[in-house]
Amino acid sequence: MGIEPVIEARHLSKTFYVREKPVRSIREVVLNFSRLAAQKHKIEALKDINFSVNRGEVIGIIGRNGSGKSTLLNLIMGSMKPDKGSYLKAEGRIMKLALGMGFDPNLSARHNIYVNGSILGLTFKRIGNVFWDIIGFADLEDFVDTPIKYYSTGMKTRLAFSIAVHADADVFLLDEIVGGVGDEGFKKKSQQIFKDAFLAKRTILFVSHGLKNIKDYSDKVLLIDKGRQVAFGDPAEVLAEYKKLSRQFENPHLVTS
């Protein structure tokens, strides 16, 4: 069809092997050497996920707590490796935005902007050019050289959002900070940006429990439950599915009756 998907997952699975008692010290490694394989406890965090995302699409990801949403984002980031047999393609510079993310708490906003921007592919010259835009957008003019650890959560999120918007990452993974963050003023601004980012052909995957956000912003929705893909596609249909699932979860006896 000519459109190359930016992110594509086929039979994507992720299994964790967890030990009841973690073997993390030299003594334990030596003592447990022969039994290393035996005591493992298998957790299938994700099982057979199939979806693809085209450039410029906004994908909402929903699911109850512990359903594997964060693991999915980590896999796309590349900070975890999928199981054998999985196929996962994720192109471009990817940045994850989550609460309390991406900053060195002991450094000032200035240093953090340079480090983060640079990793997202900007040269220092370009960062210098947009530096005050980033600060201005996040309303942090008075705190440029204050260490991040003194920032409030709202300030941190605003800064992360602002860096991401100015840094031209190709794919954004948003963990629970969709549909605006901060007070009303900033919320409006970030909502606007959220729509503009869509217009600017950027690709966004976001995790949210707010069904209204999912409905308002996403082109497609992926619903996962207990690591398994329940539905992927049109928001209205998937949301109906999700509501059905939640009802089952709240009143298990309803299903049987």
Next chain:
Amino acid sequence: MVLIINQKVNSINDKGTNFACIRNNRHMKQITHDSATFATILVHVEKCNMLGSIVGRAVKYLPENNRLERIWKLAQIDFLRRYYNDRLGLLWALINPLFQIAVYYLVFTNIFNSREENFILFLFLGILIWGVFSEATKGSLAILRSKRYLIENIQVNKLDLFISHTISVFMGFAFNITIYLIFAVFLEANFNLNIWAIVPVLITLFIVCMGTAILLNTAYIFIDDIKHLWDIIVFIGFWSSGILYSVDKIVEVFPAFVYLNPFLGILKNARNALLYGIPPDYFLLLYNLTYGLVLVLVANFVFRKCEHLITEKL
């Protein structure tokens, strides 16, 4: 008065890289409180800024490269954090080796009757070089945790983290080696054209440190208390690398050890260049350089195999 100093600090800051930035902010507070320390603070800020702007200028002449810039910035930040959180700052990096030298000097000249020529400089150089290795490897164990914020949220090349950490250790070393050179002039070390050999020696030192740091961190992904084991290895290394006595004495007893421990060759050639003024041992120079390169390649290969486990395990 406060205003003038504020302006001066600012102008210093604007001139060079923003090397003094973190300090600057904190110092502003101090300045308004404590007028007696004005002079010392200014000298301090200017000194650290001088070093920064020299290297900063050198970096500016390089072609604009995103990766180099980033590595340099991370190294700078690392360096600032290590030394500029306390008043004496960089001086701490010097005080430690100086005290070690004083103690070893007294013990070895008075009790063991060491007859090394120019023993103070002999010790100074050995302890400085071993200090680089010890700091570059031990300090690297904090990287994966302290830079976790980058690893998890942005696709950072982890190799950059190791390169920049090693560079930051070498920044402190650059300061120390300058002090050594000043000492060496006064204590009449032999300087001549053979000094060129220090360049390959330092390159070897750099890659050996980096390779070891990467390997150590790979182990750290799986074993939490590798630090204690490493402390022991560093301790053994300190006593077996010819820091306190001539390298030749070890080679006489264990000839093969020179192939195993690159520091025997590194120290020997560093002393030849910066103390005795005689040509390097060319075989060891080349051998160690190759040793270092192989070490980095192997370390990188092993680390790449395991790096996806960082988020899971740490």
